[in-house]
Amino acid sequence: MSEVEEIIKVKNFYKKFGEKVVHKGVNLSIRKGEILTLMGGSGSGKSVLLRSMIGLEKPDKGQILFHGEDVVPLDEDSLVGVRNRIAYAFQHGALFDSLTVKENLAYPLRAHTEMSEKEIHEKVMQTLAMVGLEGSEYLLPADLSGGMQKRVGVARSIIMDPEVILYDEPTTGLDPFNTRQILRIIRMLQGKGATSVLVTHDMTSLFAVSDRIAFLKDGKIIAMDTVDKIRKSTDPAVRGFIHGETD
Numbered sequence: 081m082s083e084v085e086e087i088i089k090v091k092n093f094y095k096k097f098g099e100k101v102v103h104k105g106v107n108l109s110i111r112k113g114e115i116l117t118l119m120g121g122s123g124s125g126k127s128v129l130l131r132s133m134i135g136l137e138k139p140d141k142g143q144i145l146f147h148g149e150d151v152v153p154l155d156e157d158s159l160v161g162v163r164n165r166i167a168y169a170f171q172h173g174a175l176f177d178s179l180t181v182k183e184n185l186a187y188p189l190r191a192h193t194e195m196s197e198k199e200i201h202e203k204v205m206q207t208l209a210m211v212g213l214e215g216s217e218y219l220l221p222a223d224l225s226g227g228m229q230k231r232v233g234v235a236r237s238i239i240m241d242p243e244v245i246l247y248d249e250p251t252t253g254l255d256p257f258n259t260r261q262i263l264r265i266i267r268m269l270q271g272k273g274a275t276s277v278l279v280t281h282d283m284t285s286l287f288a289v290s291d292r293i294a295f296l297k298d299g300k301i302i303a304m305d306t307v308d309k310i311r312k313s314t315d316p317a318v319r320g321f322i323h324g325e326t327d
C-alpha cells in the first residue's frame with residue numbers, strides 16, 4: 081500500500097430516492113492534504129455524496145470511513161464531532177439572515193467551544209481577514225453581494241479549523257474576482273494542511289486548483305486521476321465532461 085493516508089474512503093455506496101437509483105456502488109478515496117474535485121451531471125448525486133460524508137444523508141448500503149471509522153451508523157450526537165472536523169460549505173449559502181457577519185461566524189464557536197468573548201472576536205476577525213472581508217463584521221448578510229456572502233459562508237465553514245472542507249459549487253455564479261478569492265482561500269487552506277473536496281462545473285477553476293478529479297456518472301465513479309492525466313484522457317465519457325456535455 082502507498083504511504084499516502086486516505087482520510088475519507090467511500091466504499092460501495094448505494095442510494096436511491098423512491099424508485100430513482102442515484103448511486104450504484106460508488107468507491108472513492110480522498111487523500112490527506114489533496115484538493116479533489118468531484119464532477120458529474122446535474123442530478124448525478126454529487127451533493128448527496130458530499131452530504132453523506134457528514135451524515136446529513138444516509139446511504140441505503142455502503143460505508144464512509146473517516147480516518148478508518150464508518151460515519152454511516154453514527155447518531156446525531158456522535159456526528160457533532162465529525163462535523164467539527166469535516167466542514168461543509170453549502171451549495172446555497174445558509175447564513176442566518178438576522179445575524180451580523182460576526183455573529184454568523186461566532187455561532188459555531190459559541191456552540192462547540194469554551195472560547196471567551198475576546199477569543200471569539202479575535203478568531204472571527206482573523207478568519208474574516210483570511211477570506212478578504214475585513215471590516216464586514218457588523219454588516220447583515222443582506223448588505224453583502226452574492227460573492228461576499230459566499231465568502232462569509234466559507235469563513236463560517238473553516239472557523240473551527242476543520243481537517244476536511246467539502247465545497248459544493250463554491251464558485252458557481254460568482255464574478256471572476258470572487259472566484260479567484262475563493263480559489264485563493266482553498267489553496268491557502270491546503271497550505272495549512274487541510275483536505276478539500278470540491279464539486280464544481282467550472283472547468284477553469286477545476287483545472288487551476290485540483291490535484292485530482294473524479295467523475296460520477298450513472299451512479300459510479302467512472303474515472304479518477306490527476307488533472308494532467310484527465311486532460312489527456314481519451315475516454316469518451318471523460319472527454320464529454322471536459323467539453324461541457326455534463327449529462
Ligand SMILES: Nc1ncnc2c1ncn2[C@@H]1O[C@H](COP(=O)(O)OP(=O)(O)OP(=O)(O)O)[C@@H](O)[C@H]1O
Pocket residue numbers: 097100102120121122123124125126127128129
Ligand atoms: N431529499 C431528496 N428527496 C428526493 N430526491 C432527492 C433528494 N435529494 C436528492 N434527490 C435526488 O437525487 C439526485 C441527486 O441529487 P444531487 O443533489 O446529489 O445531485 P447533484 O449531482 O448535486 O446535482 P446538481 O449538479 O444539480 O447540484 C437528484 O435526482 C435529486 O432529485
Ligand SMILES: [Mg+2]
Pocket residue numbers: 126127128171248
Ligand atoms: Mg448539487
